[in-house]
Amino acid sequence: MYYRTNPVSNQKISLLGFGAMRFPTTEDGKIDRPRAEEMLDQAYKAGINYFDTAYMYHNGESQDFLGEVMKKYPRESFYITNKMPVWMAETKEDIAKIFEDQLKRCQVEYFDYYLIHAMSADRIPIVKELEVYEYLSQMKAEGKIRQLGFSFHDSPEVLEEICSSWSFDFAQIQLNYLDWEYQRAKEQYEVLCKHHLPCVVMEPVRGGALAKLPEDVSALLKAKNPDASTASWAIRFAAGLENVMTVLSGMSDDVQVADNLKTMNDFKPLSEEEQNVLQEALALYRKNNLIPCTACRYCIDCPVSIVIPDIFRIYNNYKISGNVKGFLNDLKETEGCDSSACLTCGACSSKCPQHIDIPEELAKIRELADSLQ
Ligand code: SF4
Ligand code: SF4
Structure with missing residues (x-):
């Protein structure tokens, strides 16, 4: 050492x-x-x-x-x-x-x-x-x-x-x-x-x-x-x-x-x-435009139980692998990864040390998933 x-x-x-x-x-x-x-x-x-x-x-x-x-x-x-x-x-x-x-x-x-x-x-x-x-x-x-x-x-x-x-x-x-x-x-x-x-x-x-x-x-x-x-x-x-x-x-x-x-x-x-x-x-x-989430989980107490870091991990994995089926499946199967109930309250963003505009990124990921269905 x-x-x-x-x-x-x-x-x-x-x-x-x-x-x-x-x-x-x-x-x-x-x-x-x-x-x-x-x-x-x-x-x-x-x-x-x-x-x-x-x-x-x-x-x-x-x-x-x-x-x-x-x-x-x-x-x-x-x-x-x-x-x-x-x-x-x-x-x-x-x-x-x-x-x-x-x-x-x-x-x-x-x-x-x-x-x-x-x-x-x-x-x-x-x-x-x-x-x-x-x-x-x-x-x-x-x-x-x-x-x-x-x-x-x-x-x-x-x-x-x-x-x-x-x-x-x-x-x-x-x-x-x-x-x-x-x-x-x-x-x-x-x-x-x-x-x-x-x-x-x-x-x-x-x-x-x-x-x-x-x-x-x-x-x-x-x-x-x-x-x-x-x-x-x-x-x-x-x-x-x-x-x-x-x-x-x-x-x-x-x-x-x-x-x-x-x-x-x-x-x-x-x-x-x-x-x-x-x-x-x-x-x-x-050039890959990954979301800079570090999975610190400071944003984890979302009022509608959306597990934000898991969604970002699934999205980044997709950007790296290009695996559409895996992306859609992981979003569907992983608990807390349906962000359609997001209230856009912004409570998560104010806790994010990476200053990610979380509701905006979630909306983009939803749109992407819809377009790939
Ligand atoms: S903006 Fe959406 S994801 Fe963030 S805490 Fe509010 S409801 Fe949860
Ligand atoms: S607070 Fe930010 S960096 Fe930490 S897990 Fe949530 S989105 Fe990722």
Whole structure:
């Protein structure tokens, strides 16, 4: 495993981190615990020492599960993170309750890394009003948090405002070769460098989208390096940036764990030639007009139970494969994928960190499906 030293804490962090938000699940939607535990064991034994969960991952089950599995290992041999979902709190007391609850559920006395979850311009007033930073700083002073940071979904300008207003130890941003310009990740990364904040990368493979590329794009990468998986290009792109402390991958089966470990055990940043090939691949990828959904599921509580990320996944698969029958069948057979009841209320779009105009995209997909019937 390749490690980087956190310049703030001097800790040796595995450059590949384990994101505990996309474990395999059973038919009832719960984490498939035996399979997921094997994946965590496989990762830990291979040297991954950074494990990232959050209150809402797997509807709250991720933090309990991660704590349960990791307690068999010496506490000082791994770093565990968790995040404060400020949108779930109405009072300062709620913030304290959530934090104490998280310590219990993860079965730890302290979090090595703790973040204010999904900071954005809209969340800054809540953080101020509920004095979240002040409370978490107090927890840090008491030793219940070792490094305090935030995860982020907004513009570089808002990131600059946050970095200038508070004194955090690190930050987590969405960074991958597609979002480098598309979501201004390059500028966000530069803001963190300017403020000397170590960068934790989330969504390096964009929710799996950069692992499953359209055939022409994938062929370009394969021609350059037949043995490398498409996901490895994305991981190496993010990990090659010097100020990146760890790259979180939300792995969902043991094959993905093994592939990522292979990439990181013998890590090499992309060469200039490979960067050029990636730029060509990116230009081709953009022509496919895929919906930039990362399957984060923040939009999942639709009032008419439309399962938006599943519809976008089915649509993107169709754009990649061209399989009309499969597209129509998946839309029909998958629960929550009939979007004809959409109220166009926009509640989903306001929660989408990718700023997707969800009702509009759903309408386009419906029209496409109707025309292909
Ligand atoms: S706009 Fe449609 S899909 Fe989005 S929350 Fe409202 S009803 Fe659900
Ligand atoms: S549509 Fe947006 S909020 Fe919903 S899962 Fe996709 S990226 Fe997340």
